Each structure stands twice: as C-alpha cells, then as structure tokens.
Amino acid sequence: MKRLDYPVARERMVREQLVSNGIADPRVLGVMRQVPRHLFLGGDMGPEAYSDHSYPIGFSQTMSQPYMVAYLAEQLGLNGEETILEIGTGSGYQAAVLSRLVRQVYTIERIAPLAEKARNVLKNLEIRNVEISIGDGSEGWADRGPFDRILATAAAAAAQTSLLGQLRDGGFFLGPVFNGAGEQEIVRLTRSGRDYRLERLRKCSFVPLVPGQWDAGGGSEDRGRLL
Numbered sequence: 001m002k003r004l005d006y007p008v009a010r011e012r013m014v015r016e017q018l019v020s021n022g023i024a025d026p027r028v029l030g031v032m033r034q035v036p037r038h039l040f041l042g043g044d045m046g047p048e049a050y051s052d053h054s055y056p057i058g059f060s061q062t063m064s065q066p067y068m069v070a071y072l073a074e075q076l077g078l079n080g081e082e083t084i085l086e087i088g089t090g091s092g093y094q095a096a097v098l099s100r101l102v103r104q105v106y107t108i109e110r111i112a113p114l115a116e117k118a119r120n121v122l123k124n125l126e127i128r129n130v131e132i133s134i135g136d137g138s139e140g141w142a143d144r145g146p147f148d149r150i151l152a153t154a155a156a157a158a159a160q161t162s163l164l165g166q167l168r169d170g171g172f173f174l175g176p177v178f179n180g181a182g183e184q185e186i187v188r189l190t191r192s193g194r195d196y197r198l199e200r201l202r203k204c205s206f207v208p209l210v211p212g213q214w215d216a217g218g219g220s221e222d223r224g225r226l227l
Contacts, residue, residue: 006036009050013037017052018070025074031100032070039121040091059111062207063091064153070097072151075174075188075201078102082148085166087137087175092118094153095130105130106144108137140166151175155184155206167191176206 010033018032038049040063054062064072072094076084082102086095089109095118098105107130109115115134122130133141138160140150145166152175164173172190179185184206188199 005047006038006050007033009047010034010037013050013052013066017065017067021067023067023070023074027078027080027101028070028073028097031073031097032066034100035093035096036125037066037093039125040093040096040118042117057091057114059114060207061090061111061114063093064206068204069094072153072174072186073097073101075186076101076149076151078149083144084149084151085141085145085147086151086153087140087163088153089115089118089132090153092121092130092132094151095132096122096125096127098151099127099130102149103129106133106141106147107131108133108135108141110134110136138163142166147171149174153206155204155208164189164191164196169193176204178208 014029014032018029023029038045041049041055041057050066052065052067054065057063078101080102083104084098084102084106086098086105086107089095089107091114095105095107109118109132112134115132119132131144140163146168147166148168148171150163150167150173152173155176155178157178167173169191172188174186174188176184176186184204186201186204188201190197
C-alpha cells in the first residue's frame with residue numbers, strides 16, 4: 001500500500017467497522033482516523049493493518065481488532081483531563097489511541113520486548129504523554145495513582161481490590177473478566193468510597209492474563225477479589 005493510501009484505509013476502517021457497529025463518540029472516531037495502526041504491527045502490512053480482526057504480535061499476545069479498541073475507548077467516557085492506567089501495553093496501539101483522548105496514560109507490560117517495541121513506536125510518533133513500565137500489571141502502579149480510569153486489555157479471573165483501590169473515588173475499572181460460566185465479558189466497576197458498582201457490558205474474547213497475575217491461583221490471599 002502506498003503511504004498516501006493509509007489515511008484512506010483508516011477512513012474505510014472507521015466507516016465500515018466502527019460507525020456501522022455503533023461507535024458514535026466523535027473524539028474516538030477522530031483519533032481512530034489519525035493513529036497509524038500499521039506502525040504498531042511492524043513492517044509494511046498494507047491494507048491488512050486495518051482489517052477487521054486481531055493480529056498476533058508475538059509471545060502469544062495479540063493486538064485487538066479496531067472495533068474493540070474503539071469500543072473500549074468509548075466506554076471509558078473520556079473528557080480529555082483523565083489520568084489512566086492501562087494493564088497490558090501489548091503493541092502500544094491502544095495506549096496511542098488513549099494518548100489523544102486523555103491527559104496522561106500509564107501502561108504496564110510484563111513482556112519486556114513488547115514494552116520496548118511499543119516504547120520505540122510511541123517515541124517515533126512523538127507521543128509524550130504515555131509512560132511504560134515493565135512489570136506485573138496486577139500490582140497496578142500506586143506511585144502514579146490515583147487513577148480516573150483503569151483499563152485491562154487481557155482477561156482475568158477476578159478484579160483485585162488492591163488494584164481497584166488505586167482508583168479515584170468515582171473512577172472505574174473497565175476490562176474483560178471470566179464469569180462463572182467460563183465465558184469472558186467486559187465489565188465496569190465504579191468506585192464509591194469502599195464500594196464498587198458492577199455493570200456487565202458485553203461478551204468478548206481476549207487473550208488471558210498470564211497465570212499467577214490475577215487468576216484464582218495467583219497473588220497473595222490478602223489482596224481480596226471482586227467478581
């Protein structure tokens with residue numbers, strides 16, 4: 001694909017994959033038209049970079065399909081002033097989209113080569129309001145909090161109260177979890193003091209978080225679990 005064709009591909013992606021499936025936030029649609037998805041996949045992917053499916057990025061991880069990236073961004077309900085924590089940097093594409101919708105993005109990736117690759121792409125795009133840490137996302141990033149939003153981009157068995165405690169009052173966690181039937185669903189957990197209001201949004205399919213992070217067998221028992 002010629003370089004000048006990439007904006008055409010992004011416009012088609014927005015029209016055929018996002019708008020046609022109900023994404024309506026004008027800020028989200030505008031950013032999806034701008035961020036060069038192909039750069040986060042590496043090499044010249046051509047039109048495939050903007051196709052309606054996820055892509056493997058190595059280490060058994062994937063980049064979500066464009067619709068899901070836009071859906072999560074829309075469900076975060078952003079106004080531009082937020083500080084957000086993303087758990088699972090992956091390719092860095094979701095963080096790049098969020099960078100144009102919020103004040104500051106902090107993102108954690110446990111796989112160092114993915115984190116370094118994402119850091120390099122973001123640097124080349126001169127995106128300066130994203131900070132990446134290499135580590136266990138289930139621990140959160142307490143010294144950068146509290147956060148207005150916490151977004152998970154891989155499916156966990158439960159949301160840890162120790163992580164949710166890094167939310168500002170009125171902020172919320174958004175992301176995929178496994179329900180009692182073994183299916184994945186995107187949930188929103190909104191903090192109100194020590195209480196959390198649960199909303200179940202939709203079924204989904206994400207790569208699971210690595211065992212030992214958030215699953216029922218990992219972490220210390222005193223962290224507590226919601227869901």
